[in-house]
Amino acid sequence: MKGIKRMGLGGEVPPAREHVVIFFDQAGFAETEADRFFQHYEDIGWKGLKGGLIRNWKTKAQEWIWELKLADPYLRFK
Numbered sequence: 001m002k003g004i005k006r007m008g009l010g011g012e013v014p015p016a017r018e019h020v021v022i023f024f025d026q027a028g029f030a031e032t033e034a035d036r037f038f039q040h041y042e043d044i045g046w047k048g049l050k051g052g053l054i055r056n057w058k059t060k061a062q063e064w065i066w067e068l069k070l071a072d073p074y075l076r077f078k
Contacts, residue, residue, distance in 0.1 A: 011055070011056060012057075013046050013053060013054050013055070013056075013057050014041070014042065014046045014057070015038075015057045017034075017035075017038055020034045020037060020038045020057070020061065021034045021035075023058060023061055024037070024061070024065075027061075027065050029065065029068075033068070037060075037061060037064050041054070041057070041060065048060075
């Protein structure tokens with residue numbers, strides 16, 4: 001599989017918005033939350049805390065979802 005681009009698998013930064021929406025949908029969140037995540041990282045240029053480009057957007061999305069659940073353990077999904 002050398003040389004084949006594996007779209008939507010996390011390594012493509014920035015990701016397609018549709019891939020982010022699907023990821024959040026599979027985690028049980030509405031499209032609006034996926035849009036908030038996507039727009040936040042668009043605004044900061046898909047960079048991490050140290051200023052480097054994010055290598056895997058799905059890791060950041062999982063962290064985003066984890067923070068939402070910590071902030072509101074009784075959060076109702078979609």
